[in-house]
Amino acid sequence: MRQLLVFALARIKRLSVVEADDGVDGLRKLAAGKFDLIITDINMPIMDGLKLVKRIRSDAVHKDVPIIIITTEGSSEDRQRAMSLGANAYITKPIQAPQVIAKVKELLKIE
């Protein structure tokens, strides 16, 4: 439900959002620009979210960019795995816009 996320993020001022269809598309778009924050699902076609996190953490330009994972996978093992790979936050679905907004603001250090 990218649309819902985009709605939520639109409520944070001075934030522009670039959408990607899957992990590979995400890496392609990352290579074309510089980003302050990355939000990804785990279950995605072609390249899943965990592989994407791993690739981003080995990328010189974006290795320090905060990553939020939003997923239906709610087990503590999934969470630990994602965090050990380098994710900065782990949010479980169903998506709650206030929760996402609060986490984005916290990671971007904005009021």
Add this chain to the structure above:
Amino acid sequence: MNDERPKKRAKDKRTSDAPVDLTKEREAFVRTFLRKGVELTEDLLRENDVLQSQLSSLQIENARLRAQVASDDAIRELLRTVEALEQEKKELMQRSRELEQAKDKHQGRYTEIEQELNDLANLYVASFQLHVALAPRRVLRNVKELLAQLVGAESFVIYIVEPDGKHAQPVGSEGIAESELGPVQLGAGKIGESLATGIASMQTAAPLTGGTLEEPLAVIPLQADGRCVGAIAILSLLAQKTSWASVDEELFHLLGAHAATALIAASLFSRTSGPAAALAGLREQLHLE
């Protein structure tokens, strides 16, 4: 009496008649007078000193008393100021409490509005996703996504009523093996009842776990043209979701009212050769020609 007077005069005369004694007497008197005068003067001077000292003490005492009176006035003034400040503090505290209450009220309202906004965004996205697709598979996929990602359903089945109006067949599912699924008779079991009556059912006892095909956590009848043409049965929710959210019921209403029409539209559209063909004859149908 008259006889004695001359005698006294005689005696006085006798005394004054002795000049030497008189002189001595006079000198003695003068000395005595002067000594007394000196003594008196000295007494007066001492008295004056004492009086001067007392005056000085009194002046000091007077100054002290004046200072004390002034000080008392200042204290009284200060007390009045303190009292006024206390009153002002009390008023400010009251105002602060009122503002705190207003802040809490506004904070509560803000949270409510945030929640409403969030719910509306969910409903908007759900509505958009239902009607953006014109391929039956895509509509079905979007319904599944809505159930999984907005409601947080882990396993669920979507049924469509057969043309005979007696049974409903599963057309999509998630989190349950297809081998477990089969047709549902209208009126039989929880799902069949909802299909027959068009009335939704939702379990409310938390935690919402352990739903089955016989006892689903929720059944949402799908309506089209005032008739129940299908149902969504939610069997279990994601582990992290233990109760229904405020928006869930609204989402169920929306799915109930729109999912079937979206599927009907997609089904009809799939039998045409494209949007233009699907719209052919619309003007006649609208009685515009």
